[in-house]
Structure formats: C-alpha cells, structure tokens
Amino acid sequence: MLEISKNNYLKKTRRALISTAILNAPLFSLYSLTTFILRKDLKASAFHLAIIVMLRPTLSFVSYFWSSYVFNREDKLKINFLWASFLSFFLFFLFPFVNSVWLVILSSAVFMLFYRAKTPAWMEIVKLNIEEKKRDNIFSYTTSIAYFIGPILAFILGPLLEKNTLMYKNLFFIAALFALVNIWIISKLPVNLINKNIQGVKKEKLSILKPIKEGINLLRSRRDFALFQLGYMIAGFGLMLIQPIIAIFAADKL
Known part of the structure; x- marks a missing residue:
C-alpha cells in the first residue's frame, strides 16, 4: 500500500513538473x-532600462523573507x-488596460x-514527493522540456511583436x-507529509541580518565558493552594464 502511495505521488508530481515547464x-x-519591449514599444529611456536591470538581482535578496516562512514547515509549502x-x-493581467512604462x-x-521566493518551496515539494533515485532524472527531463520550448516561442513571439507595438499587452x-491554469493544476497536487512531525514546530524569527551573516560565514568556510562568487559577481556586473545598451542598440539600430 505504501508503494502504491509513493507511485501516486511520483506520477502526480511528474505531471505537475511537466505542466509547469510547458505552461510557464x-x-x-x-x-x-x-x-526590448520597453525600448521599442514604450520608448523607455536608458534610466528606465537601468532601473529594471538593477532590480533583478536586488530582489533576489528580498525574496529570502518570503521563502523563510516555510522553514521546517512542510505543511505550509504548497x-x-x-x-x-x-x-x-497577477500584474500582467493589467497590461491590456494600462499603458505605462512603470507598470x-x-x-x-x-x-x-x-x-x-517560490523556488525553495517548490524544490521541497519535489523532494518530499519523489525519492532521490528518480528525482534527478525527472527534474532533468522536465527542465529540458522548458529549454526546448523557449527557442520555439522566440521564433513565434518575435514576428508577432514586430508587427504590432501593442501586441505585447495581449501576449x-x-x-x-497559462500560468494561472498551472496554479490550478498544482493546487491539486498532494504533498507527502507522512512521518513528518509538524506539531509544535516554532516559526523561525525573521532577521534582516541573518542572510548576510550566513553568506559571510559560507564565504569564509569555502574559499573555492568565494572565488566562484567573486568571478560570478564581476561577470554579473558586466552583464548589468551591457543589458540596457543591448536593448537600445537592438531597438534603435537593427
């Protein structure tokens, strides 16, 4: 009976992973x-482009406070x-009705x-529902689907956006x-909480300094990781500098 239950979790989680790869x-x-849409269709300035490029890595830090809510709380994962x-x-639903660079x-x-913010919870759900021996293969397979669909969509979306400057709103x-449909599918996914002691677990107190302290301790204890992060930071800084320029060049010159 337990084996049947494991197979049930496996099948439903695999379907959820596939639907996530396709629908997202x-x-x-x-x-x-x-x-590119900001520059070409909304005539955004270099300042606007710099703002959006700057926000992407900055918000990765802020997302910690959302994901920390599920620390040791498997019952809150889904x-x-x-x-x-x-x-x-949800803000993308406003696009057809509002024409704004800032939106x-x-x-x-x-x-x-x-x-x-949602990634840690999703990874924990996958870990709970799929045993380790099968997890890597299934996750690799579904990730490959997403990477396969990406280039196909690029060939489809490019001409559509080129023909109509307001097409991005509908798209x-x-x-x-599609993403909303995927949420409905995942809402039906059971989470394997068997033998998980969630009674009396105290919610971890949030601390603004905690992720900074943990990061510093990790860099001190792992010199190889510190060197990797240094190179990654330098490369990321270069990419942040060039991304607004690429959008301006592609929209104005090509």
Missing part, C-alpha cells in the same frame, strides 16, 4: 524580452508556493521577486492565463 514557458520567454506563483504574474517595470520586478495577458 510563454511568460518566461516574454519576460526575457522585457527590456500554500506558500501557490500564493507566490499568483503574486508573481511594465513594476510587473517585471514583482515577477522576479516571487519567482525567486502577457494570455501567458498569465
């Missing part, structure tokens, strides 16, 4: 084009993930904030609907 792909593809998923894209910037920032709205 349009929104991710459009999100990657945000700076509700945490569902709310973060919805909050990540696009705010929506993109909120999307990245809650995308980062974001439709992509948000």
